[in-house]
Amino acid sequence: MKKYSILYSSILLFVASLTFAQKDEGIITFERMVHYPKIIARLPYLSQEEKDRVKLTWGSDDEWKEKMKLVFNPTKSLYTYLNDQGESEDGTWAWRNDELIITRDFEKEKKTEIIEMLGKTYIVDDSLHTPNWKVMNQIKDVAGYICMKAVTEDTVKKQKITAWFAGDIPVSAGPERYFGLPGAILELDINEGDVVITATKVEFKKLDKELIMPKAKGKKIKDVDYDALLRNHLKDSIKSQRNPYWAIRY
């Protein structure tokens, strides 16, 4: 715990003292791509034959895309859908998005997350728990920014997480529930390509109301409860041979 607080104070210290600071407030647009055949191939109760069947049938046409946005300034971030509804490519069909608003307050070390999952809306209100990042020796370009690679692990969903963060954007924000690197995360890869969230546009601008969390109704829980809910659901679903990921965000 102490380690993290040191980490934060140092971020703030550095960030606050910088004059390059124009590049620390704005909106990053992401494209989130889900590859269902890859996810299905991880279900332990399916035979190889069944996994191959899904792969052969859907494998070449497997990208489910949605647009997300990350609003950030040096002390806060908010991650949610870019549009207030899901849409077909041509915009003629629209559907409801599950509720999802993830906010971080790096200054107060607090977070609030509104997440609809398992048929309910939950509000996770807790202090920040930074993932245990390992920084790797790889660089690549994402949306015009040179990013370094960092990896961590989701111990509840047993997922390998790869993040590419831009040192040029000196904020610790990131997409989904990830954060805590020396730069904004511009690409997040969950489980070797099962889900890939890539920044398509980075826009720096003075923010107004974008960081304000809308009011929401839901059941208030802590990170521990959230993890327990997921653990139970994953266990029960796998035991019942149902795909758990239709009801939770991968």
Add this chain to the structure above:
Amino acid sequence: MKKAITITQAILCLLLLTCGVVFAQNPARINIKGTAIDSSNAVMPFATVMLLTPKDSTLVNFGRTDEKGAFEFKNVKNSSYLLKISSVGYLPFQEEIKPTDKAINDLGNLKLKPIAKELMEVVIKTARAPLSIKGDTIEYNAASFKVPPGSTVEDLLRKLPGVQIDQEGNIKAQGQDVKKVTVDGKQFFGSDPKLATKNLPAEAITKIQVFNDKTEQSKVTGIDDGKKEKTMNLELKESFKKGGFGKATVGVGTDQRAELKGNYNKFDSKQQFAFIGNMNNTNQGGISWDDYQDFKGSSAFNWGDDADFGFSSGRRFIYFGDEDEGVSISPGGGGNRNRGFSSNGSAGLNYNYDTKKTKFTSSYYYNQVRSVMDSYSFRRTFLQNNESFDTKDTSNRTSFNGNHRVNLRFQKEIDSLNTLIVISNSRFTDASNTYGSNQYFYKNNLFRNGTEIDNSGGKNSFGTVNSAIYRHKFKKKGRSFAISAGYNMNQGDANARQVALNNFLNATTVNDAIKNIRQLNTTNSTTNLYKGSLLFVEPLNKKLFLETFYNTSLQSSKVNRDVDSIYIKNEKEAYSIVNELSRNYLNEIRYNRVGTSLRYSSKGLNLSGGLAWQHYNLTGEFINNKLTQVKGIVSRSFSAFAPNVSLNYDLKNNRYLYAEYSVGVQEPNIRDLQPIVDNSNPRYISEGNPDLLPQVTKTVSGGFNKFDPATFINLYINFNFDSYTNQVVYNQTIDENFITRTKPVNISGGWSAGPYLGFGFPLKKTKATMNVNSSIFYSKNLSYINGILNNTNNDNYNIGVRLDLTPLDWFTFYANANFGISNTKYSINSDQNQQVFNNNFGGDMNIKFPKGIYFNTKFNYRVYKNERFGFDQKIPLMNMSVYKVVGKAQKAELRFTAYDIFKRNLGITQSANQNFVSQERVQTLSRYFMLSFTYNMRGVKAQIRKRNSWD
């Protein structure tokens, strides 16, 4: 495990202790500072500085350099770190820091090396390939550089930044000659670097690394001469996404039963090839969903193939054609195990080419069914004035049906705005049949007359369905246009030989008492259908869309039917035409529909309302009597307004609401329109009616679904109501000899309605689940019996309960019970009103024994009761199988199966219809035992649990 931890812990403690002793004077917390400079000694401001643990690079702390390139970590633990500095355009700097005895550990100037400009520009910026840095090796992903298929590595290298290739194929990297090319780190056929690059396909390479290696000489001598050679390493792809697998089953049983089945798939990233084959004499025809999916691969399901544009409801469906008559392969069928005996054979080949922009699929599939059906049936037909008569029929049918199907589909995304889909499906069928029957007619339990039939026939038919759909999206979001054209053709040549001997006991003359039919029918028919559709979608705003469509079609059918009577002349068969039964016939249906609807779509609420106007023009020209050649002309037109309203609403938390009101107009089918007399069963003569009008069905439907993924509780409620105008029904006229003549006519006033409720919930999560469903169905069917309007009212009530017990990994049990009551009331003959009880009880048990042995048994107990006929039947059916997964690799399965252990599969069906009830008993496949062996290249996985769905 525990022990290991304790040992590690002990070692750790020891280490800590030693450290404590050695560095006892070291401060616990220190500051670490330094300055980042580049190769020209200029300071580097705004570089990211990180402290990582040396063991696994875990991020401990981070910061940035200031304007002077300086950084300082204050008050950090005094331990080993990996210091990492990164800045755009530079190779990340790395240095290990040891614990120190100073309070401030000043690392001084730290120099960052720049990344070669071309690497930066081309690899990172243009190809967006990740760069991996391993010391001075820079590695990048070859897959990021696009080269045409069939290119060699040399072609690929030409694309790479900082690499030049001269005429001879010599390679230069960053201005220096590449002396060595290795593949997966190994020298590739001698020292000529060109050998590898000229011969290897670019597709096989995943990564290219360029680095400075020691010279060969220094490697041999072990003395580092300081000289470095530019070396290139090519890393091969693991298997470049190629694969193949297959499965085969062979089974041999008692009673001469046998099964043979197999499939094989081969694929790479763009192409899929599949073979499927099946042969059996165990009544298993058709193709299962799983086999269909394995066979068709990526072309198994296609959206947007419907060329007939119309109202869109917000829910999407994929339709599959009829199993026998359809032109494309349709899964899910599979013959009826309880009807007679059939031998089945099928084989098919499928090829898919599948890229993001172009998709092509082609398949050929042949299937044949040879079946024998011996049946005995009893039927009671109701007449007016509370009269009825009974028919007892012993019949034998044999049939052969062979279908060749060729399916083609091509889809091209011309660009982001234009898409073209072309579909062509065809079927060629060769069929033959024989039908022999002895029918006896009784009234008031007295034998009145009888008929013997001995028919045979054959048919060749060809059907093809073709369509092309072109879709264009305009620049304005939401505005789109689609046009389609279609051509369908059906052509058939049928011949039938009909021999019937009728015996009428109440006749007064010999001529009347025995009526024989000896006829030869040949029917040639051709139907052509030309279609066209247009669709235009205009967004009125972000949520509101105006959709306008137009459909037009012309269907023309031509039939020529010759009926000849057969007689013997000079001991040879001779023929003379029967003019009264021969027909020449031409029929055309012109159809036009124009409609428009307004659709609202926002946040899961889809609401639409619209109106269409449709017009039919039916014209017919037929010659009823070939001798007189008198032409009959039919010309009718019909138009109707068809409104459509639909609602689909996602109510949050997995709850969905939907409702629809629609008016469907269905043109009469060709068979019913043809003024042809079918006397193949001389006791049941049917005739078409060219005057038929399209049937109009008004439908109201709706429902609510809910699924709670946390508790696994689900609820489904829906209802459906149909009412008919101009319903096509079959009028019957039954004469004193009990000869029934039927003819389709239009009638209005019939309807049907039915609500459904389904509810499922776990009794104990993951171990026991209960499902209850209940449905009610009412219907009113109208028809004329001997000119009197008969009103048949049906009401059915059903309740089903299913219990899934999955308590253990090695034991599952699925039980179900269904109770049904159906009441049928006949207005012309209320004495015959009846009540039928239909109850069904089933169980399915799976047990896993040690040593890979599994046991499955299925039991079904059916109770059928009809008190009016004193019918009370109980049929127990039981199948059992034991199987073992064999072999080290678990790829084979040996299975012993016993079908219908009690030998009670009697093939009994009963039904109550508009004016008759019937019971039929068909000799069918009963008890047999089978031993089968399956080999699956991908391994056999025994299934103890039933699949919920195919997720």
